[in-house]
Amino acid sequence: MPRALTEQETEAFRERLCEAAAHLYVEEGPGAVTMRRIATDIGVGTMTPYRYFENKEAIVTAVRTRGLHRLCEAMEHALASPGDGRTRSRAVRDAYIAFARDNTATYRLMFEYPETNRDDPAYRDAHQRMWRNIAAHVEVMIAEGTVAGDPAIIGHQIWAALHGAVMLEIAGMLPEGFDAAALHTRTVSAVFDMAKAKP
Template identity: 45%
Template structure:
């Protein structure tokens, strides 16, 4: 008779399984990873992961949800700690690049992967929306202080797109180390100058 698992047991196994899955998904691509391989990574029977997740897509959604939440929390904390709109914008930009290079597997799964039927995972949708909102908050700070003018969502998307490119290129070895961080600083400065409110 299998032992009854406590909530802590369940949470611990789910976390360990998601950790192994994140690495394997990022290294091989989700399609090349099987539930049997995930079980083998943790030294459990092939059927054990099914006690915690419905299928591989369910695991992938959980991994990505966790990634988006960690990413959003990192950027939210950076914005919170900084004093003044300019400092907040700089802190968020730096936190963005740092997160990508400290958690490359997570970043790759969050942004470089299109998961079919994403809408079937409400927690993933919520976490992705939270991460997206971090791209507008610091812009709203700058607009409120009169440093910048425009639609905060559009400006946030411009910044996000402009920073994501160098990050992905550097992670792929196509740009020298440190380039993404340098370009992020240049992009932020240029954006502020170009979007100054008219006198």
């Protein structure tokens, strides 16, 4: 009789399943993300993934949940760095870009795949944490008197520009001489000018 896996081993195997799903999505498209293919790709029996996740949608939700938490951790660490609001906002931007570059398959699955488990409590918590992070660096600048307005709206404007720049970089479609950070710097300057606090 095989021994029971430890909690750490179980978590490591769940992570393998999540990584396999993300890579299948990027390399072959959403149709390739099936429990059978995931099992085949990591070399286990076809029923093994069902011991850890109910179905492929549960795996996709886990990829997104885990990815959002890791991204938020990086952004929160960046926001805690020294400097004024603009400096810390740039640090958050750089942490976001670094995550997308280092975890491209996960990043794409996080934001491209239609989410069908929006009511999953863990995913909902991760999503709300992301929303807090989107506004947090703007709140710092508002507190300093640098910008004025709704931090959630300004944060989403900045995020939309950043996500667009990141996806263009991933697709290799940025103008020559630009990367995501350079393009975003130009775009976000306009956002900050519009939101500049009045004397």
